[in-house]
Amino acid sequence: MGRTNIAVAALAGMLLTAACSGEPEATDTTNVTRNLLAQPASDGISTPLAGPAPAQQESGPLVEVSLVGINRGELEAPVKVVEMSDYGCGYCRQFHEESFPSILDEFIETGMVEWKFVPYITGMFGNSLPATEAAECTYAQDPEAFEVLNRQLWDEQRAWKGSDDPAGVIRPWVESVGIDMATFDTCLQTDEQLEKIASATTLARQLGVRGTPTFVVLGYAPLQGALPLETFRELLTAVHSDRTRRPAEPGQP
Secondary structure, X not given: OOHHHHHHHHHHOOOOOOOOOOOOOOOOOOHHHHHHHHOHHHOOOOEEOOOOOOOOOOOOOOOOHHHOXXXXXXXXXXXXXXEEEOOOOHHHHHHHHHOHHHHHHHHHOOOOXXXXXXXXXXXXXXXXXXXXXXXXXXXHHOHHHHHHHHHHHHHOHHHHHOOOOHXXXXXXXXXXXXXXXXXXXXXXXXXXXXXXXXXXXXXXXXXXXXXXXXXXXXXXXXXXXXXXHHHHHHHHHHHHHHHHHOOOOOOXX
């Protein structure tokens, strides 16, 4: 059996539950699929969250994934991925600079994958909130302008992350993307996007996210770390092949 087929066979039995951060139940997983899906520490690096592990199910209503994050790709795409990242995370920046552009070209823009980027606040990086608010307020006006700002936030992470005035560093970048600045300023002053950002952070806790970046391929086990591009290529190709070859099971996306 080829490596891709082995990956698909292992993926098929790993349905995502509320306890998604636990170990996969399968005991016959090969080393190949274990590296891809279960414990990818040898392939990817993540920033572990400080303090105790987050609760897998917090009290209170569960956050609806549809209400948070930034969507890319087609709604009809057979593969759905949720990315949990913090703008202040260095390994998240590494993923967005080294891997995501190719994933966007090869999988998202070709209709194979719908990708939801969920920026949230881990509490580990003091300047993440102004960066995230700027991104969300820009996205609320113009998704295309957001894409430009998003790239600059990653590329120039060190500039705003180490600044005593991160909002002042970011503001000229926002002005350069051509959105209405009066509306943008009102968005910041009234904390218009703060509830959405807080919901994203709550969602990360409810999913049991232990480090950033974390990726959830809906229907399968979560992945943690800035994994190599080739690993993503193999995994997304395998999942897409599996999803398009067989009908979706009841209750699966």
